[in-house]
Amino acid sequence: MTVAEQCLLLGVDDKTVLQDWMERAEAGDDLSLPNDVLEGIGCVLSIYASLVILLNHDRSKGWVRAPNRAPLFQGRSAMSLMANGNRKDLEDVARYLLSERYR
Template sequence: MAARTTATATATATARPDPLGPAGLRALFAIAERWGLKSQQVRRLLGDPPESTFFKWKKTRDASLGRDTLERISYVLGIFKALEILFPDPTRADAWVHRPNAAPPFNGQSALERMLSGNVADLYVVRSYLDAQRGW
């Protein structure tokens, strides 16, 4: 009887909508707008979901997202937050991702170019760089 109760509880928990997907998408699209990103660039940050899926997400801002997509969104949110802390002027913070950077992780590329490689590890590198600049 206990095993059946556990299975039912697990099925019920799985059926609940995941609030992280819609919240993450709303935040990501707001950041993309602030950074002046094109749809193709946002798709790349999200791990290149199919176009139809991406535009559905963009239109509804609602989806149950996979772990990889949530991880990517989390890195972008962390990058955005770190920039807001490092550069209190929002215009300067938003422009930083577009500027060429001579620091070793970027080798003359902008942070955005590094993030758009398609690898989640590159989002991690940019986030780690900014956290180090913040003294974290």
């Protein structure tokens, strides 16, 4: 994902804030993140895990950006849905993939 997409998915308005958090995390510094950011990270991790289980790492990259015929996506890609800035859409993609895993 691009940094702009990461910000949209996590609900972070400023790229420098996200980059600062990432640098601090990589350095092993203590870091306190807002709950909504933690929820976004949880959704992204759930999506990633589901895709690796359902497809595999290489195919999952393509799935995220490919048009999708499932009713949730209405022909759009998962990324276009998730990156519109609405947390509910990110959560919906995570739930969709979980349902596919346990189908």
